[in-house]
Amino acid sequence: MADTTADMVQLVTPDGVRKKHAEFDPWVADVTGDQLASLYEDMVAVRRIDVEATALQRQGELGLWPPLLGQEAAQIGSARALRTDDFVFTSYRENAVAYCRGVDLTDIVRVWRGNAQAGWNPYDIGMAAPAIIIGAQTLHATGYAMGCVADGVDSVAVAYFGDGATSEGDVSEAMVFAASFKAPVIFFCQNNQWAISEPVGLQAVRPIADRAPGFGIPSLRIDGNDILAVMAATRIALDRARSGGGPTFIEAVTYRMGPHTTADDPTRYRDAAELEEWKAKDPILRLERLLDSLGLFTHELQAATKAKADAVAAELRDGCIDLPDPEPLSVFDNVYATWNSTVERQRTEYASYLASFDEVSDATGQPAIEQSAVATAKGGHV
Amino acid sequence: MTTMTLAKAINAGLRQAMQDDPKVVLLGEDIGALGGVFRVSDGLQAEFGAKRVIDTPLAESAIIGTAVGLAYRGYRPVCEIQFDGFIYPGFDQIVSQVAKLHYRTQGNVTMPITIRVPFGGGIGAAEHHSESPEAYFAHTSGLRVIAVSNPQDAYSLLRQAIASDDPVLYFEPKRRYHVRGEVTEELGQSMENAVIVTPGTDVTLLAYGPLVSTARDAALAAADEGISIEVIDLRSLAPIDYAVVEASVRKTGRLVVTHEAAQSGGVGGEIIAGVVERCFNYLEAAPVRVTGWDIPYPPAKLENHHLPDLDRMLDGVDRVMGR
Numbered sequence: 001m002a003d004t005t006a007d008m009v010q011l012v013t014p015d016g017v018r019k020k021h022a023e024f025d026p027w028v029a030d031v032t033g034d035q036l037a038s039l040y041e042d043m044v045a046v047r048r049i050d051v052e053a054t055a056l057q058r059q060g061e062l063g064l065w066p067p068l069l070g071q072e073a074a075q076i077g078s079a080r081a082l083r084t085d086d087f088v089f090t091s092y093r094e095n096a097v098a099y100c101r102g103v104d105l106t107d108i109v110r111v112w113r114g115n116a117q118a119g120w121n122p123y124d125i126g127m128a129a130p131a132i133i134i135g136a137q138t139l140h141a142t143g144y145a146m147g148c149v150a151d152g153v154d155s156v157a158v159a160y161f162g163d164g165a166t167s168e169g170d171v172s173e174a175m176v177f178a179a180s181f182k183a184p185v186i187f188f189c190q191n192n193q194w195a196i197s198e199p200v201g202l203q204a205v206r207p208i209a210d211r212a213p214g215f216g217i218p219s220l221r222i223d224g225n226d227i228l229a230v231m232a233a234t235r236i237a238l239d240r241a242r243s244g245g246g247p248t249f250i251e252a253v254t255y256r257m258g259p260h261t262t263a264d265d266p267t268r269y270r271d272a273a274e275l276e277e278w279k280a281k282d283p284i285l286r287l288e289r290l291l292d293s294l295g296l297f298t299h300e301l302q303a304a305t306k307a308k309a310d311a312v313a314a315e316l317r318d319g320c321i322d323l324p325d326p327e328p329l330s331v332f333d334n335v336y337a338t339w340n341s342t343v344e345r346q347r348t349e350y351a352s353y354l355a356s357f358d359e360v361s362d363a364t365g366q367p368a369i370e371q372s373a374v375a376t377a378k379g380g381h382v
Numbered sequence: 383m384t385t386m387t388l389a390k391a392i393n394a395g396l397r398q399a400m401q402d403d404p405k406v407v408l409l410g411e412d413i414g415a416l417g418g419v420f421r422v423s424d425g426l427q428a429e430f431g432a433k434r435v436i437d438t439p440l441a442e443s444a445i446i447g448t449a450v451g452l453a454y455r456g457y458r459p460v461c462e463i464q465f466d467g468f469i470y471p472g473f474d475q476i477v478s479q480v481a482k483l484h485y486r487t488q489g490n491v492t493m494p495i496t497i498r499v500p501f502g503g504g505i506g507a508a509e510h511h512s513e514s515p516e517a518y519f520a521h522t523s524g525l526r527v528i529a530v531s532n533p534q535d536a537y538s539l540l541r542q543a544i545a546s547d548d549p550v551l552y553f554e555p556k557r558r559y560h561v562r563g564e565v566t567e568e569l570g571q572s573m574e575n576a577v578i579v580t581p582g583t584d585v586t587l588l589a590y591g592p593l594v595s596t597a598r599d600a601a602l603a604a605a606d607e608g609i610s611i612e613v614i615d616l617r618s619l620a621p622i623d624y625a626v627v628e629a630s631v632r633k634t635g636r637l638v639v640t641h642e643a644a645q646s647g648g649v650g651g652e653i654i655a656g657v658v659e660r661c662f663n664y665l666e667a668a669p670v671r672v673t674g675w676d677i678p679y680p681p682a683k684l685e686n687h688h689l690p691d692l693d694r695m696l697d698g699v700d701r702v703m704g705r
Contacts, residue, residue: 087454117486128454129487133478139444140479143451150407150433150457157451170475173444180439334489335523337547341574342621343523 007207008253010223011232014281016289018228027232033296039080039227040291041305043072043284046096048309050258052316053095053109057262061320062112066093070225070257073283074190075160076100077230078252081238082126082158087144089128089137090160093190097160101125105312106319115326135161135168138187142174145183145241154242158186164195166211167203175215175249184241186234187212187249190224192256197269212249224252225283255281328354383566389559391533392422392498395540396460398567400430403458406544408435409445410462410498419464420500420559442472449495450479458494460544466501466553467510473518480549481524493549496540500556501529502592502642504689506682513679514591514643519551520620520652527619528573529553531594533563535570535617542573555592576623578630582612585699586630588639588653590616593690597640600695611699619649627653628660635666636702640690645673672698 011021011028046068053065068075075096082088082100090097095108098120107119111130118129131137141159148155165171166189178185191208193200200208209221220236222229230252237248255278259266279285291297332347386394400406408423414437417424427435438445442463449459463469469476480493503512520527526548530536536554543550550573571577579594580601589597594615601611612630616622631637637657639650654669672690680688 089451116488117482118488121490122454122487123490129483129491133474136447136475136479139447139475140451140454142444143448143453144455145451146448147452147455147457151455169471170443170447173439173441174447176439176441177444177448334485334487336526337484337489337492337494340621 008221008223008251009229009233010226011228012226012286012290014225014286016286016291016293018290018293024229024232024236027235028228031228031231033291033294036287036291036294037296037301039076040284040287040301041308042076042080042096042100043227043287044305044309045312046072046076046099047284048313049095049099049105049108049316052313053112054258054262056109056317056320057112062109063114064261064263065112066261067258068093068096070255070278070282071190071192072096073227073287074224074230074252074254077227078158078160078188078234078250081231081234083155084126085153085155086158086238087126087128087141087155088158088160089141089144090130091134091137091162091165092130092132093162094130094160098125098127101127103127104319105316106323109316109320110323113320113323115323135165135170137161138165138171138174139177141185141187142178142181142183142247145178145185145247146181148184149181154184156184156186156238156241158188160188160190162195163189163191163193163200163203163208164198165189166208172215175212175217175247178247179216182244182246184244185247186237186241187217187247188234189249189251190254191251192224192254194256194260194266194270196260196264197266207251209249209251217247217249219249219251221251221253224254225281225286227283227287254283257282383564385562386533386565387560387562388530388533388536388555389420389422391537391563391565392540392554393424393426394565395537395544396423396426397429399460399541399544400426400434403544405456405458406434406460407452407457408460408462409438409449410436411438411440411445411464413437413462418462420556422498422554422559423462442468442470443475446472446475446480446495446497450475450483450493453493453495454491458544460496460498463497463499465511466499466513466515469499469515476519476525476551477522481522484548485524492547494544494547495549496543496552497550498540498552498554500559501553502555502557503679503685504557504592506685508682509679512685514641514674516551516553516619517643517648520649524549525620526550526573527553528617529555529591529619530617531555531558531589531591531615533561533565535615537565538568538570539573539617542569546573553591557592558595561595574618574621574623576617576626577615578612578626579615580611580613582610582634584610584634585612585636585638585702586614586627586634587611587695587699588614588616588627588637590619590641590649593640593642596690596692597695600692600699603692604696604699609699609703616653622653622656624656624660627657631657631661632664635664637665637669638672638695638698638702639669640672640695640698642674642689644676645671646676648673667702667704670698670702
């Protein structure tokens with residue numbers, strides 16, 4: 001069940017050659033050399049974030065990290081097309097989207113270090129708390145878009161999800177609602193070919209982009225490793241949504257070059273040859289080649305980009321390691337928006353319990369639980 | 383003060399909530415043009431328009447999930463699940479999203495969503511139309527769970543639920559929709575409070591939703607035999623108002639808890655555990671549960687053998703009194 005990519009829109013070939021495309025070209029005609037260089041810098045920076053975060057995980061500073069290696073163009077190209085008043089609803093892998101929305105790098109690692117479940121205030125940057133439940137966010141984005149219509153504004157909601165998610169019922173239900181209510185929502189599917197160990201052919205026996213028209217939603221199938229195609233498609237969808245034309249489905253064909261997460265081992269189910277094949281289509285390499293052909297891939301650009309990546313990596317590392325452990329009693333915070341008798345009763349109970357160890361400590365200043373462990377280890381009793 | 387049915391009281395509560403706050407929107411199947419299969423939302427779409435009273439496609443997960451998105455956008459959605467047994471497709475959005483979003487975003491995002499659910503049996507219905515799923519939600523932190531028993535509470539607690547910034551599962555006793563009662567526009571006691579509906583001294587009989595009126599009838603019948611039953615309408619299943627319950631059990635020393643839902647893992651077990659923790663030395667006898675059996679809801683011809691009725695409640699009273 002090979003995923004034929006022949007029919008996807010591509011403006012830049014893997015060799016970095018700009019191809020004409022009558023329908024898409026006008027949407028990126030304004031992109032300057034400087035803007036291309038900036039997009040390049042974005043992609044290099046987020047790839048470096050991935051590398052750094054993976055290293056931090058291996059060093060025990062992060063519990064887990066889901067890399068987006070290989071998907072930089074799909075995320076940067078789309079996220080950079082958005083306005084600040086748009087709102088994105090993502091999965092756990094859209095850290096490049098978070099980067100574009102202006103998320104503090106410390107707030108990105110906060111989740112993966114285990115300090116919090118959502119790293120940022122969604123209203124600061126127009127990005128919802130990432131969804132771990134696959135596909136759930138497509139409904140949230142649709143509802144948000146319905147709210148934008150009710151408010152009479154032309155803001156757009158974007159739902160990011162993967163190929164695996166398209167099998168979940170919520171995604172189909174979201175498309176039903178989006179079509180019925182003509183919601184200004186973009187369904188941005190990064191088909192990265194794999195849902196952990198399951199190939200996309202298991203999720204879809206024909207191109208994923210073919211589904212949306214069945215719901216009455218226009219679909220665009222693009223080369224997700226081609227940042228210009230991604231940007232053009234996103235702009236087309238944004239324009240449609242803003243002008244009352246309703247939802248669009250974008251299937252960005254890309255590849256998950258890394259593991260599902262740092263806990264995964266793709267060598268157990270993936271062919272090394274396939275990875276090599278996709279390395280030739282690498283989104284960053286492709287843009288380098290395009291920039292080079294335009295005479296823009298200068299030493300200055302390379303140096304500036306490396307400096308940016310180094311700075312981002314350092315900021316991420318420092319932010320991660322400096323994160324203070326959360327306070328124990330904070331487990332009881334924010335369960336409800338209003339005062340809750342059950343939660344407060346249990347908070348009091350647990351606070352007393354914790355304090356009881358402090359009370360029993362003696363002149364050594366050690367809490368009783370450590371003393372008893374020491375005593376037991378020495379063969380004594382408490 | 384007007385006399386109206388429980389269904390009409392909900393209608394009045396919805397209307398008042400929508401008049402008070404333009405951010406209140408209703409979503410559900412058949413709630414607009416039809417006015418709801420129980421006519422609970424009758425006339426609301428005509429008054430407030432199709433953008434605020436939204437007939438949704440047939441998809442419970444989407445009803446709840448789009449409400450999450452609307453809440454992100456600052457709206458106050460009131461979702462109707464047409465029948466109790468249809469809530470399960472929406473279960474994931476309720477417990478994984480609605481219940482948790484305030485917590486996981488450190489309070490930055492609120493989910494002021496009210497989910498209205500006609501529940502309970504005794505109406506001779508087809509399968510999946512007579513369920514009592516409240517325990518699943520009472521066990522889910524982040525949700526408040528309310529079960530109303532009478533027209534006044536149906537109005538007042540609904541208005542409180544909608545106004546609350548917490549998500550609320552609001553269970554309506556569908557077999558009592560036609561029951562008439564006095565309704566004022568007052569909000570009355572907090573929706574967290576249990577209420578003593580019949581004072582008594584010998585036994586505490588705790589009920590909620592459709593069984594409150596059955597419990598009151600049981601108290602009247604018992605009075606003829608010289609037994610004084612104190613009937614409590616729990617109203618809030620999460621959190622539970624132990625202050626009222628505890629005060630009653632300290633007085634009577636005997637507790638009977640009744641609900642239509644199956645016994646095992648039900649709200650009754652939770653209450654009894656809580657009462658035993660608080661009032662062990664005041665108990666004269668082990669508390670008694672009078673509940674549905676641990677069976678799927680049976681066919682209509684058999685439902686009366688499953689649902690607690692007045693006689694089974696009095697039997698429970700006899701047992702707790704050692705008679």
